[in-house]
Structures are given as C-alpha cells and as structure tokens.
Amino acid sequence: MFKRGKGHGPEDQEDHWIPLSDLMTGLMMIFLLVAVSYMTDMELANYRIKRIAVRYNEVHDALYRDLEKEFKNDLPRWGAEIHRDLSIRFREPDVLFATGSDALKPRFQAILNDFFPRYVAILSSPKYRKSISEIRIEGHTSSFWNRSVSASSDDAYFRNMALSQARTRTTLAYVLGLPSVSGKKGWLKGLLTANGLSSSRLIYDKNGEEDPALSQRVEFRVRTDAASRIARILEVSR
Template structure:
C-alpha cells in the first residue's frame, strides 16, 4: 500500500528524461527542416536569377539580330523568330532538289550572313552564354513519286539528305576567311543537325506545307538549362 507513491515518483523520474529526449529530437527535426528549406530557398533564388538573366540575354540577342539583319532577311527569303532561330525558307534558293550541293545564291547569302551573325554571337556580350549554334536541315515528308509520303523510306531518305545538307552548309561556313579567327570557338559550338521531316510546317487547315517545311535554320542554345539542372542536382 505504501509502495505506490514511491513507484509514482520513479515513473516521474523516468518521464522527465524522456520528455527532454523528445524535445531534443523535435529541435533536431526543426533544424533539419529549416536547413532543408533554406537550401531550397537558395536553389529557387538561384533558378529565378538564372531565368531572369536568360530572359535578358534572350531579349537582347533578339534585338541585336533583328537590328543587324532587318533589311536583309526579306531579300534573302529568311525570317527571325522569337526563339532566336533564323529560318531560310526558300528551298529553290538553298539546294537543287535531291542534292546536298549549295546553290550559288545560297553561298552568296552565307558569305554575307554568317560572318555578321558570328560577330554578334561571339561578342563579349554573348559568347559565354552560348553553348551551341545549330545548323538544322528540315525536309517535307515527300521523297519522290514512287515513295509514299510519311513512309519509312521517305523519312530515312530525307534524313540522309538533310544530314548531308547541313554538313555541306557547316563545311562551307567554317571555311569562310571572314570567320577564320573564330574557328576554334566554332569547333566547340557549331553543329550540323539533319532532322528529316520530324518538324513539319503546317498550313492553317492542318495540312502539311511541303514547300515551307523544306528549310535551313540557324538556332542558338544558351547555358540556362544546364545551369538550372546543376542547381537542382546540388539541392537534392
């Protein structure tokens, strides 16, 4: 009968350290959570900062390209898009049907266009933000009368043709004397990409536009995506 108070005191003696332990664990949890939130906030801040920087570089580069080529693009049969691609959209000017040899008119355009284009991209303002300059070759889904459009044969034949055309274009512009000083940098960033009919252009009624689908595009990629990926990886 008289042992119960002693037992209660013993239980209280055990509960006090246990409550302290729970409090300590809760504090550790809160510190870990706070640290995690701080890391995530820092990562989000860095991502937002890169996004703002990318937008600034993107918009400035678009303005500089538009200013440089605004009088030339119409007579070249070309157009500048907001994604920073410059599209040469008149297939008869570019190549002979079924050939990867550059037409004289296209060579003359590249003689004028490419050195001025690279002078902008390789300037101190943009050079360190650019990871790739893509020469893209695109075709329609047609090959010849004996090959059904959108067939595997048409796709693979057009793939070989578009790849050959972009290689011919890359070889020609790399050999231009006006860009000889930028050649080491161009070897790191300039690529040739034949895409066959994978990115067709369509008319307003939803049908393929076979003429406009045949084109050569110069496209710029920046380091924004790779920087964001590195931040996310570190924050994991």
C-alpha cells in the same frame, strides 16, 4: 539510464520520465533544424532558378533585338525570316540546294558569305559569348521523297533524314571554312552542330495542310546555357 534509485513511488516514476522527455525534445529540435535547413536550401535554389530565368529572358530578348537590327534589311532578299525562339530560317528551297542534292547552290553560298560572319560577330561578342551553349544548323525537308519513286512514308522519312543530315554537314563545313571567321574557328568548333531533322517539323498552311516548299528549309538556331545552369542547381539541391 533513467532511474536515480530503486524506489517505485511517484517520485521515482517522475525521475524516470524527465530524462526521456528531454531526449524527445532534443530529437524534435534536431528534426526542426534539419527541416529548416532543407527549406533554406530549397528557397535558395528557387531564388537562384528565378534569377537564371530572369537573366535568360533578358539575354534572349536582347539577342533577338540585336539579330533583328543587324539583318532586318537583308532577310527579305535572302528569302529568310527571324523568329522569337532565336532561329533564323532560310525558306527558299530553290535557292538552297538542288532537288535531292546536298551541294550548296552558288546563291546560298553568297548568302552565307554575307550572313555568317555578321552572325558570329554578334554571338561571340562579350555581351553574349558566355551565355551561348550551342549554335545549331538544322536541316528540314518535306514529308515527300522523289515523287517518281515509289516509297512508303517510312522510306521517305529515312531517305529525307539522310539528305537533311548531309545538307547540314555541307552547310557546316562551308561556313566553318570561311576565311572571315577563321579567327573564331576554335570557339565555333565547340558550339556549332549539324542537325538533320528530316520531316519531323513540318510547316502547315492555314488549312492545316503541309506546305512542302516552306517545310524544306535551313535554320540557324541559338541555344543559351540557362537550362544547363538550372540542372546544376537542382542537382546540388538534391
């Protein structure tokens, strides 16, 4: 493969190494092309991720502004507040449910009758519809169970878990049954979820102590599809 003749002189040795050097050069070029291709793919993936991040921030900020504008005059009388993470928190436990019950109080039903159709109208608008990946109803409790019943911290946690899950399911069933959103029920069924979180996300006062009243709450939270889009890009890049 490498020899032109049977001689063993310097010229013959030179003939022996020239094809080998060409082979090594070819291998180096192949390696270089692979490296450049990999770097190009990674740069393209990074560019796409940055675009998604910018788009996510734009959608996130615009949605926050639209929700705040729509509900800012109603939140105080509802005992609710909106946060930058796109959560709307109903934080008056006496308005929401009776102690230990998952039945919605009439006052909370009236609030949902007003709030939810307007909320859905914003989220399902052409401006945001394709960016929404989940609409979460989250139920939260304090770390306490019925103070008249002896229960360990684990018992209290699991009992509150069952209660918070029941409350979110009841809330979901109620809002999904509102006639004012019947035209969007199919869309909502693919996105609306009930999530009972027990006492896993307590609220604390300035002294670092648990605030039992504020910890008992219901939150509506929006998640966009930015994370899933980035995951798909990384998978393709691999």
